[in-house]
Amino acid sequence: MPTSNSIWQQLTGLLRSIQPCQLCHADTQHWHQVCEDCWKSLPWQRQALQRQGINIIAPCRYDYPLNRIIQQYKYQQQLQFQPLLSGLLSTLKLPQKIHAIVPMPISTERLAERGFNQSLLIAQDLAKQLNVPIWQPVTRLKQHAQKGLSRLERMSDIQQQFKLTPPDPVRYRHVLIVDDVVTTGSSIQALHNCLIELGCQQISVACLAVAEV
Numbered sequence: 001m002p003t004s005n006s007i008w009q010q011l012t013g014l015l016r017s018i019q020p021c022q023l024c025h026a027d028t029q030h031w032h033q034v035c036e037d038c039w040k041s042l043p044w045q046r047q048a049l050q051r052q053g054i055n056i057i058a059p060c061r062y063d064y065p066l067n068r069i070i071q072q073y074k075y076q077q078q079l080q081f082q083p084l085l086s087g088l089l090s091t092l093k094l095p096q097k098i099h100a101i102v103p104m105p106i107s108t109e110r111l112a113e114r115g116f117n118q119s120l121l122i123a124q125d126l127a128k129q130l131n132v133p134i135w136q137p138v139t140r141l142k143q144h145a146q147k148g149l150s151r152l153e154r155m156s157d158i159q160q161q162f163k164l165t166p167p168d169p170v171r172y173r174h175v176l177i178v179d180d181v182v183t184t185g186s187s188i189q190a191l192h193n194c195l196i197e198l199g200c201q202q203i204s205v206a207c208l209a210v211a212e213v
């Protein structure tokens with residue numbers, strides 16, 4: 001006899017299958033709240049890329065329609081896209097034996113302006129799925145405009161934004177950095193440097209989308 005729990009799961013599954021796709025609103029939901037055609041038309045990218053000499057795994061390129069979805073999610077608080085974005089990360093073949101997930105930090109000013117850290121939200125879903133903790137040993141100071149700075153000045157400016165939080169006895173050997181969009185990879189490199197300083201021996205990086213430099 002089916003338990004009430006499994007009946008509930010079947011009912012929510014059924015309900016989901018008759019809900020409209022969050023992107024085209026025409027077809028019904030199939031994968032992570034979007035229909036099969038919309039899912040297939042995302043700008044998929046299967047190979048790992050390098051930025052600043054660091055390997056980055058990403059399910060997609062930062063192209064239409066994903067760029068619009070991520071912008072609406074981040075800047076217009078369209079949090080209904082979170083299951084889709086987390087679903088994208090869940091398609092990645094992640095390295096084995098990750099001990100903790102480190103979401104890309106944002107400054108307090110950005111957090112106040114946006115209301116949430118998008119990388120933390122998607123990292124939390126992934127952490128639940130992998131059954132590993134979220135680790136936030138690095139904070140980010142005010143991010144200012146970098147216009148007019150040379151490449152080297154920009155790199156040093158970004159590195160200075162990342163500060164280790166007060167000493168924490170907890171150390172993880174293999175961590176996964178989670179970010180939303182990676183462009184030049186300079187924030188990833190700055191966070192990566194901090195994690196090396198903290199004694200991490202293996203640092204993997206996953207993001208939703210990689211943009212062309």
Ligand SMILES: [Zn+2]
Pocket residue numbers: 021022023024025026027034035036037038039
């Ligand atoms: Zn659709």
